[in-house]
Amino acid sequence: MDQDKILTFVVPAYNMQTYLKRCLNALLASPDNVDVEVLVVDDGSTDGTLAVAQDYQRRFPGIVRAIHQENKGHGGAVNTGIAEAAGMYVKVVDADDWVGASSLAEVLDVLRRQRDSDDPLDMLVTDYVYDKVGRKHKHVVDFSKVMEANRRITWDDLGDFGIAQYIIMHALTFRTEVVRMSGMTLPEHTFYVDFIYSYQPFPWVKSIYYLSTPFYHYFIGREGQSVQTDVMIRRVQQLCRVNRQMLTATPEATDEGVTPGLYRYMIHFLAIESSITTVFLILSRDSNNYRVQKELWNNIREYSPTIYRDTRGKLVSRAMNLPGPAGRFCVRVGYRIANMILGFN
Structure with missing residues (x-):
């Protein structure tokens, strides 16, 4: 260098x-x-x-x-x-x-x-x-x-x-x-x-x-940008792919050199990305993607029960996984409100 x-x-x-x-x-x-x-x-x-x-x-x-x-x-x-x-x-x-x-x-x-x-x-x-x-x-x-x-x-x-x-x-x-x-x-x-x-x-x-x-x-906000809502829905499987690589990069809290602050932040971030992926699976209104949503969280549990417990227990994770059609409706409405306020897409 x-x-x-x-x-x-x-x-x-x-x-x-x-x-x-x-x-x-x-x-x-x-x-x-x-x-x-x-x-x-x-x-x-x-x-x-x-x-x-x-x-x-x-x-x-x-x-x-x-x-x-x-x-x-x-x-x-x-x-x-x-x-x-x-x-x-x-x-x-x-x-x-x-x-x-x-x-x-x-x-x-x-x-x-x-x-x-x-x-x-x-x-x-x-x-x-x-x-x-x-x-x-x-x-x-x-x-x-x-x-x-x-x-x-x-x-x-x-x-x-x-x-x-x-x-x-x-x-x-x-x-x-x-x-x-x-x-x-x-x-x-x-x-x-x-x-x-x-x-x-x-x-x-x-x-x-x-x-x-x-x-x-x-x-x-330019046309065709990868963070536009409709584009992210079409590419939601790529969000799932990213989630899998992030999961395998997540250390256990007991790993050597992993401090409480590092583990706490990485779990926080993993919960957010997992929840973002969940949102777009729900926004797709595709029943197949509802099954993918369950598989995503099952994969986290199979990889590490501890990481699953800590990630799934976060408020954002619980909010994005409200059960049934009513829960998915709440997620869609919440997304629209957040987008109007923050303008992130």
Whole structure:
């Protein structure tokens, strides 16, 4: 690893010609970016995405690198970026998203202080913004109620997360070696692998630093986006696939090195992803998917009765598994209300 590079941005890009320039301009906004690396992984695009990336590579030699590969999906593109990253730290930024310039300066300042440390931070957490199409008010997700800012902390220092609150990929910057030590390989041609990315490396994270700044801007609501409700219903089996990989990455509370705070958070997150999958199985109104819903929770119980007990006992899990047609009706209504308030789809 080239330790001259403090941060690698991995930019998975498939047919993102329209948005890629905005993303790259934001990542390159720092006047002092010689120690920043931007890897644009063109995932077999059929538009001008690769040409845009190659143009930036020519304009920013030694900083931007265009990597072309046959289409492997978002997970395959992230895998390539992680394997190629030269930076001490790595952050995934989707090609239709961007970062804030002032926040970028703050993030680089924190990371640069780790360069000569004998015990560098394993994970940086920052806030993110839902930049939804057509909405003037932008919802900012911050973690000030669950972790203290500007201080090195551990999993055991975290507070209690809300019923639907969790640390997603957009909030995370990992030490690159942590991701590699975790052995994480994201499934190819599969959507929603960001759940895995935001989960599997955690047992290798021993130190956390929270910087309360709206770093990541999550562009949401464009036509055909993978988080639109109808799209997620069609791809609900991929959510099930993601759930299975998350389950096998979940440690037992008694495993060596697993602290109470780490186990508590991972169970919380597993319960949320399992419940999200359950919601879309219910929203499909497909009786076959109702059976898949039962199988999902049975699989957790078969894998580990303890993990099942702790996951299924969470309030969010109980709320998403209300019995019978009346229970499914309540889930559908609750989803519509939450979507109207938060605008997450």
